[in-house]
Amino acid sequence: MRLGMVIDLKRCIGCYGCQIACKSENGTRPGTTYARVVKREWGEFPNVKKLSIPVLCMHCNDPPCVDVCPTGASQKRDEDGVVFIDREACVGCRACMMGCPYGARYFQDETRDYFEVGENAYEQAAYSAHERGVVEKCDFCRSRLAQGEEPACSANCMCKARIFGDLDDPDSEVRRLIDEHGGFQLNPELGTDPSVYYLPPER
Amino acid sequence: MPKHEAIDQASQNDNEDVWIQSACGMCYNQCGIRGHRVDGTLIKIEGNPDNPIGRGRLCARGLAGIQLLYDPHRIDYPLRRTNPEKGIGVDPKWERISWDDALDEITERLATIKENDPRGLYFSGTVICLAPLSHALATFLPAFGTPNSFVSDGHQCGNAEHILARTLHGSVTTNPDVEHCDYLLLFGCQAGLGTYYALTTMAQDVADARDRGMKLVVVDPFLSSAAEKADEWVPIKPGSDGALACAILNLLVNEYRIFDADYLLEHADGPYLLTEDGWYARDPGSNRPLVWDIDAGKPRPFDDPELGQVALEGAYQVEGQTCRTVFETLKGTVAKWTPEAASEVTTIPPDMIRKIARDFGEAACIERTIEIDGRELPHRPAAALYFKGAHGHDNAWPTSMAIELLNEVVGASNVPGGLLGTTPVCDGHPDTGFPRWKPGANEDGLLDAGMLLYNDPYGVVPGWPPPPTDTELPNLRDLIGWPITTCFTPAALTDKENFSFDHKPELLLNYGSNLLMSAARPEVTFEAFKDTFVVSFNLHSDETAEALSDIVLPDTSYMERLDPLPNFTRHHHPVGLGNWGHTIRQPLVEPLHERRHFTEVLLELGQRLGLTETMNLLTNNLYGLVAPHALDPERTYSWREISDQAYRSWFGDEHGLDWFETNGVMRWPKKVEEVFWKPFVHARAPLYNEWLKRAGEQVDEIVEKKGIKGVDTSGFFPLPDWRPCRAHRAREGYDMQAIYYRVPWHTFSMTYENPWLDEISRGEPYSYFICINTKTARAKNITDGDPIEVEGADGGTIRGRARLTEGVHPEVLAVANNGGHWAKGMPFARGKGVFFNQLLPMDLEHSDLVSLSMDCDARVRVTRMAEGA
Structure with missing residues (x-):
């Protein structure tokens, strides 16, 4: 089994729901956005196009972050291909951040709070699941997967532009969509074989 | 602990782990949510899959509500201004006071006002808090006796759209039936693509429709979220959308002759004859509007059982006058809007205007039918929709009318694929028949909305727009009473040249609105209320509170309060087939600190002021409560008791507040006749706004008598046209x-x-x-x-x-x-x-x-x- 995600650039309206669905599921600190949206614009008025491109950890089949991690904290799960960080083993050297070509990793430094008066009741509860001095990133919501649920970003997406499933299963919806609409990976030339595929915005 | 778990009464205990169903309140859409509370702390909000409003998916705002609940800058205690100076940017120097002290002072001031002239109480609110706002407008304020209410974001509201949603769709708002639509034309609107009503549900449906091949054309000066997804982005000069719509209308009805004659004859006033002065030609005996009977060669009342074939087009001699049909008059009115003429003001090339008109008209597939649930219905898979970008101008009315009529002329109105009113027909829950409403026809055969609409300065009444009566109210609700909301109050209070009132604002009760920022330039609002005692229910000490407020009361957020009918099952409900969703909003956590629900405070103020009896009767009226669930005027009820009565009255004794607290939402399937109601209800959509022509003349009479110069009714067009903003x-x-x-x-x-x-x-x-x-x-x-x-x-x-x-x-x-x-x-x-x-x-x-x-x-x-x- 190889878990992966299809992001349909035709359906996505760039609402940033995924960024906040992720934040509220994972209770991440300021500046940490496992899921986020990149906006691009090209052309000349009035023939101009804008595109919203949701991004997250690409869960590469051949992840460079795992290769460069000196402690073995960055790992890829054998059973489903999910790339994750073992927090206990992470020493915060940030080599993986240099190794990741997709900018999907966030170092948890000591300084940031949303409100200058400090953490509120929610943040105190949420941040207890996190540690300072380590690197964090999207792990396809491992805790949700363990309960048989899909990641928070795809579960919530109000345009159903994020579809989660098993890339190895020829009958899965993700595989069908990739085959039917010419799904592509970002920066395939890097050779990391991402498990996140995109469907073209016009078809 | 599984989701959907009932609220745990021992809520704030350790080892608590519950999911609670409720309704969002981050915008006016009131989507279904569920909150995850662990050991007394809310740790997650997500969409509630059991609720048809959102179907388990939320926008970024709804997901972020938790940071509003726990924002350390929320107001937690009643505050009193100690700095006698008021002003924009002035520090009020708040001091904390007790609720008792705050309510004692407010009660004393209100009692004096009530005795002297209750109109001295002014009220401002926000549409974001729809249910508490409606409750106040319909119970406390009329019981107190003041008509001086306004909604501070009123001009940001869809006022022109709401009027047409009512006259053409029997509703307050509209949305397209994208499930059966092949061509969606948006003017300054992002339905399902960024903002607008029922966003979270519409987003799913619009994405499905686009995936299926529905064409999306977005008219907008800015490459918005909606325009980003459009097959065609049409950048337009702001405020000229009406000219574009008039040109499309002109091409459809005059050049291409693409229109739905059957619809216009049967379901609109298209065949009604107009006199040379622009009034409906009427039967001298019955006063019924006349149509031309081609077979008989003479005019007959529109509802004459003897009618033969009726003329949609042409001019006819009636009582010595040349009378054109409404449709003929429309054709003449828009004829000057050639694509070239429209191009000059819109900056859109004429060829593109032609292409849009052609594509829209052809997509409407006049004469096509579709079978849904065994019913054969007209199928018009083209819809035009608009919002603030198009009607946020002082030509809002003609602009909105022109866009609405695109749907009307091709018959794409309240049928599959077209523009639908939001829940104009509800036959009620199958077990009880409640809640229910349905449009009918007035004596002119025109559509009369069935749901409760807010068009009376004193509260809530159904029916046609009230005629202009006077200019005693700064919100202009006596002069211009048909818009659903207004924020004109500060403008009228400060316009000494045109308006004078025999009463002034002694106390402004402000609920949740930041009128200093939201109405317009803050100096106008400040000037209007700088000498008024201002009491604000607020989440934050915002610009209005700091500049104007004397007492600020800590309001509950939507996550800390009970609203039994957050959207009244009417407003912003998804259109189209699917389920009804009658939703509860309940506390995800008990109110933090000393925050209190505005509605409960109003109940207490009502009691202190001796208004309970009237408020109970008005509450019965608002929720349609009848025996044995009607409130006893003699009794005092808690908010929980009132909520319980409302639920029992609508859904039976087994579905009271307890049931809703546990189950969150009452669902039942919508019927084809409710959603696509137009073929089933004989009530004509008025293309021609005779009522407005009449209202314009009445307004003229009133303002002339009062010597008011600035009220100009030259824009009271009965048919679409355009003029610059x-x-x-x-x-x-x-x-x-x-x-x-x-x-x-x-x-x-x-x-x-x-x-x-x-x-x-x-x-x-x-x-x-x-x-x-x-x-x-x-x-x-x-x-x-x-x-x-x-x-x-x-x-x-x-x-x-x-x-x-x-x-x-x-x-x-x-x-x-x-x-x-x-x-x-x-x-x-x-x-x-x-x-x-x-x-x-x-x-x-x-x-x-x-x-x-x-x-x-x-x-x-x-x-x-x-x-x-």
Whole structure:
């Protein structure tokens, strides 16, 4: 089994729901956005196009972050291909951040709070699941997967532009969509074989 | 612990782990949510899959609500101003007081006002808090005896749309039936693509429809979220959407002759004859409007059982007058709007106008039918929809009418594939038949809405627009009573030249609105209420509180309160087939600190003022409570008891408050006859607004008698036409138009205090900047990121940083929402984004008096500022 995600650039309206669905599921600190949206614009008025491109950890089949991690904290799960960080083993050297070509990793430094008066009741509860001095990133919501649920970003997406499933299963919806609409990976030339595929915005 | 777990009564205990169903309140849409509470702390909000409103999916705002609940800058205790000076930017020097002290003082002041002249109580509210706002408008305020209410975001509301939603669709709002639609034409609107009603549900449906191949054409000066997804983006000069719609109408009815004659004959007033003076020609005996019977060769009442074939087009001699049919008159009225003429004002090439008209008309597939649930129905898979971008101008009325009539002429109105009213027909729950409402026809055969509408200054009544009566009310509800909301009050109070009132605002009760920022230029609102005792129910000590308020009371957020009918099952409910969803809003946590629910405080104030008896009767009226569930006027009820009675009355004794607290939402399937009701209800949509022509004459009489010069009814068009808005008028040196647009992750200005939503805007390229077309900027020596100053021809100056983009009309500056807070009590929001409303005066001259909409754009000039200025 190889878990992966299809992001349909035709359906996505760039609402940033995924960024906040992720934040509220994972209770991440300021500046940490496992899921986020990149906006691009090209052309000349009035023939101009804008595109919203949701991004997250690409869960590469051949992840460079795992290769460069000196402690073995960055790992890829054998059973489903999910790339994750073992927090206990992470020493915060940030080599993986240099190794990741997709900018999907966030170092948890000591300084940031949303409100200058400090953490509120929610943040105190949420941040207890996190540690300072380590690197964090999207792990396809491992805790949700363990309960048989899909990641928070795809579960919530109000345009159903994020579809989660098993890339190895020829009958899965993700595989069908990739085959039917010419799904592509970002920066395939890097050779990391991402498990996140995109469907073209016009078809 | 599984989800859907009932609320645990021992809620704040350790080892608690519960999911609670409720309704969102981050915008007016009230989507279904569920909250996860662990050991007394809310740790997650997500969409409730059991609720048809959102079907388990939320927008960024709804997901971020938790940071509003626990915002450390929320008001937690009643506060009293100690600084006697009021003013914009003045520190009120709050001191904490007790609830008892606060309510004692408010009661004393209200009792005096009630005794002297109850109209001295003014009320302002916000549509975001729909249920508590409605409850106050329908119970406390009429019981007290004041008609002086207004909604501070009233001109940001769809006022013109609401009038037409009522006259044409029997509703308050509209949405397209995208499930059966092949061509969606949006004018300054982002339905299902960023904002607008039922967003979270519509987003799913619009994405499905686009995936299926529905064409999307978006008319907008700015390359918005919706325009980004369009098959065709049509950048238009702001405020000229009506001219484009008139040209499309002209092409459809005159050049291409694509229209649904059967619909116009049977379901609209298309065949009604008009006299030379523009009134319905009426039967002298019955006063019924006349149509031309071709077979009989004479006019007959529209409902004459003997009628033969009826003429849709042409002119006929009736009683010595040449009478044209309504449809013939429409054809004549729009004939001057050639694509070339429209191109001159819209800046859209004539060929593109032709293409849109042709595509829209052909997509409507006149005469096509579809079978749904065994019923054969007309199928018109084309819809045109509009919102603030199109009608946020002082030509709101004719613009909105022209766009609405695109649907009407092709029969794409309340049938599959077309534009649908939002829940105009409800036959009720199958077990009880409640709640229920349905449009009917008035004596002229015209559509009469069945659901409760808010058009009476004293409360809530169904029916046709009330005639103009007087100018005693600063909200103009006596003169112009048909718009659903108004924010004209501050303008009238400060316009001494045109208005004088025999009473003044002694006390302003403000619920949740930040009227200083949201109405228009803050100086107008401040001037209107600077000598008034102001009591605000607020989440934050916002600009209004700090400048004006004497007492601020800590309101509950939507996560801390009970609202039994957050959307009354009427407003902003998804259209189309699917389920009804009757939803509860209940506390996800008990109110923190000393926060109290506004509605409960009003019940207590009502009791203190001796209003309980009247309020109970009005509550029965609002919720339609009948025996044995009607409130006893003699008794005092808690809010929980009232909520329980409302539920039992509608859904039976087994479905009281307890049931809703546990189950969250009552669902039942919608019927085809409810959703696509037009073929089943014989009530004609008025293309011709005779009522408005009459109202215009009545208004003229009243203002002439009163000597009011500034009220101009020349825009009370009975048929679509177009005229420039205020911001189009040439002003030397002012070469651009400034507009605001809306982003999917902010609601007006309130969400700028939310750190998660702020994080979006900081990472997004446009929304904290002033967008300017690249070539325009270069010609003005402005480069990306430069500090710029935008100066309004009618006053006001705003500042921000330039974002150069190809995605905006060359004559336009575009600002997201309305940011730039300055209140000390909203430190997180302070200085974020741009305060657009500073450019908007609020007066008669900048208003569309039919809908009480304001011109929400401005003629401006832009200059580059020195860095660090």
